[in-house]
Amino acid sequence: MSNPRLEIDCAKIAVNARLLIDKLKRHGIDVVPVTKVFMGHPKVAAMLVESGANMLADSRIENIERMRRAGITIPIMLIRSPMLSQVDRVVLNCEVSLNTELQIIRALAKAAKKAGYYHGVIIMVELGDLREGVMPEQLSNTIRQTLALSNIELKGIGANLACRYGVAPEQENMAQLAKLMLEVENQFGIRLQVISGGSSASLLWAFSLDQRSCVTQLRLGESIYFGVEALNKRPIAGANTDAITLVAEVIESNKKPSAPWGRRYKNAFGESPEVKNRKLVDQALLALGRQDVNPSGITPPTGITIVASSSDHMVVESVRKPLKVGQEIRFKLDYVGLLSAMTSPYVRKYFYQ
Numbered sequence: 301m302s303n304p305r306l307e308i309d310c311a312k313i314a315v316n317a318r319l320l321i322d323k324l325k326r327h328g329i330d331v332v333p334v335t336k337v338f339m340g341h342p343k344v345a346a347m348l349v350e351s352g353a354n355m356l357a358d359s360r361i362e363n364i365e366r367m368r369r370a371g372i373t374i375p376i377m378l379i380r381s382p383m384l385s386q387v388d389r390v391v392l393n394c395e396v397s398l399n400t401e402l403q404i405i406r407a408l409a410k411a412a413k414k415a416g417y418y419h420g421v422i423i424m425v426e427l428g429d430l431r432e433g434v435m436p437e438q439l440s441n442t443i444r445q446t447l448a449l450s451n452i453e454l455k456g457i458g459a460n461l462a463c464r465y466g467v468a469p470e471q472e473n474m475a476q477l478a479k480l481m482l483e484v485e486n487q488f489g490i491r492l493q494v495i496s497g498g499s500s501a502s503l504l505w506a507f508s509l510d511q512r513s514c515v516t517q518l519r520l521g522e523s524i525y526f527g528v529e530a531l532n533k534r535p536i537a538g539a540n541t542d543a544i545t546l547v548a549e550v551i552e553s554n555k556k557p558s559a560p561w562g563r564r565y566k567n568a569f570g571e572s573p574e575v576k577n578r579k580l581v582d583q584a585l586l587a588l589g590r591q592d593v594n595p596s597g598i599t600p601p602t603g604i605t606i607v608a609s610s611s612d613h614m615v616v617e618s619v620r621k622p623l624k625v626g627q628e629i630r631f632k633l634d635y636v637g638l639l640s641a642m643t644s645p646y647v648r649k650y651f652y653q
Contacts, residue, residue, distance in 0.1 A: 303549040303628065304588045305648040306641055308338075310347045312543035316524045317351035319538050328512040329497075332357045332377060334521035337639050339363050342370030343651045348524075349374055355396075357519050361386050364393045379519060381424075381432060387411040396420035396455055398496070400432050402445055405452060412451035420455040421446060422496055425480060427459045429467040436480060443484055457481060458496030458517070468531055469502040478514040500530035522635045533634070546598055546631040546641055548588035548614065550623045556583045558617075568610060583607075584623040586614040592644045597637025601630060 321331045332355045338344040340363025345356060349372065356372065358364050359380040367376065375395040382390045382397050384407050390397055391412045399405050399421045412419040423442055426433030434442050439457070446454050459477050461469045474497060481495055497506075497515030500523035506513070507529075522530045527539030535541050559577040566572050569590075589612035600606055600616060604623075608615040616629070623629070633641065641647045 301547075301650065302648045303547060304592055304641075304646070305547050305650055306638075307545045307547060308344075308649065308651045309540075309543045310343060310651055310653050312540035313344070313525055314347050314351045316527050316536075316539045316543070317348055317353065319536070320520060320523060321352045324506060324518060327506060327509050329506060329515055330354065330517045332496075332517055332519045333524055334358065334379065334499075334519050335367070336360060336363060336379075337521055337525065337635065338642055340366045341649075341651075342367060342372065345370065345372045361389050361393065365389065368393050377422075377519075382408060388415070391415055391417050391419045394419070396422060398422050398424050398432070398458060400424050400434050400442075402442060405446055406449065409449040409452045418451050418453050420453045422456050422458045422494055423454070424458050424460060425477065427461060427467075427473045427476060429461045429464050431460055431464040433459060436476070439480060439484065440487060443488060447488060447490075454490070454492075456492040456494030456496060456516075457484065458494070459498060461498050462501035462530065463499070466531075469498050469505045471505070474502075474505060474513070474515065481514055500524075500528075503529040503536070504531055525638065526635065530635075542632070544633055544638055546588075546593060546633050546637065546647075548586040548629050548631065550584050550625055550627045550629065551587045551613075552585040553623045553625055554583055555580050555622070557581075573608070582618045582622045584616050584618065586616060586629060587612070588614045592641060592646050593633075594636050594640040597634050597640060598631040599633075604629065 324331055333348045333353050334357045335345055336359045340358050345367045355375045355377060357377040357379045364376050378390055378394045378397040381399050382404055387407045388411045405421055408419050424433040425439055426435050461467050481492055485492060494517050495515045496517040500520050502518055503523055527536050527541040558581045559575050590609055591611050595606055595609040603618055603620040605617050607617055
């Protein structure tokens with residue numbers, strides 16, 4: 301097999317998807333798997349559908365079009381607010397999109413009317429993490445103007461937390477979302493189908509519920525692919541945490557000094573790393589660089605330490621025995637690691653059932 305490579309065990313991911321779909325259904329919450337970290341890969345999308353997903357979500361219209369070309373027919377939600385330049389593609393390929401700007405919603409309405417479609421929108425509300433969302437006091441006006449548009453169906457409201465500042469989804473801000481839902485329904489005499497309560501960061505809150513929640517939907521990616529909740533990265537009982545592995549190959553192995561010599565300037569990335577002289581060490585180079593993966597998102601096996609990473613090389617040290625040229629080193633990844641490795645064209649992707 302080619303290196304570097306991702307090994308993706310779809311059977312293990314399917315177990316996680318079914319587990320979360322079943323677990324959250326008890327609280328009246330639908331799981332919408334997010335495919336963006338896999339760039340809308342058709343194999344992952346098909347596996348999620350087979351696992352019981354009734355809707356998929358992605359942040360890039362290019363990924364959604366890829367899934368449509370591959371024959372994925374279930375509803376798909378665009379979870380990043382559409383660009384004005386892409387509204388025609390959005391209404392042709394997505395049943396629903398998350399929105400905050402009336403200008404964009406009006407453009408979606410125009411595009412939908414032109415195409416002879418109806419497009420669903422969920423209005424995102426700001427609950428404190430300060431990424432996307434209309435301010436709560438502006439929600440009523442946004443809803444009023446959205447309801448007046450032709451070819452647009454208001455599906456509900458939603459929120460996103462934890463992505464920018466790490467503000468946790470908790471009872472207080474989820475109660476605010478519930479209060480806003482009731483105010484909208486009472487003011488306009490409507491029934492909102494969807495209350496989209498967040499991402500994998502919302503799982504701790506959801507698992508703590510002792511009754512059905514007003515939240516009807518969670519958009520999950522990290523928890524399905526890694527088997528962890530997103531706030532503390534703790535494993536979910538019964539879920540697989542080892543479905544994805546990054547493999548890299550050793551291309552040099554030597555005993556070298558641990559400290560450089562000569563006049564030092566900043567390195568190629570503008571860094572001046574501190575160095576402690578540990579005398580001679582067993583150092584190896586891997587054919588894996590920052591153009592392949594974000595080094596902060598991978599964990600080496602026991603006995604190996606990552607000490608540096610440049611564009612094309614990763615420098616590691618081994619404490620048990622020297623590594624051999626041609627030897628393969630298997631890394632665990634987190635969401636950051638997978639996002640970068642999956643996006644790199646230099647990392648081969650292998651999917652297993």
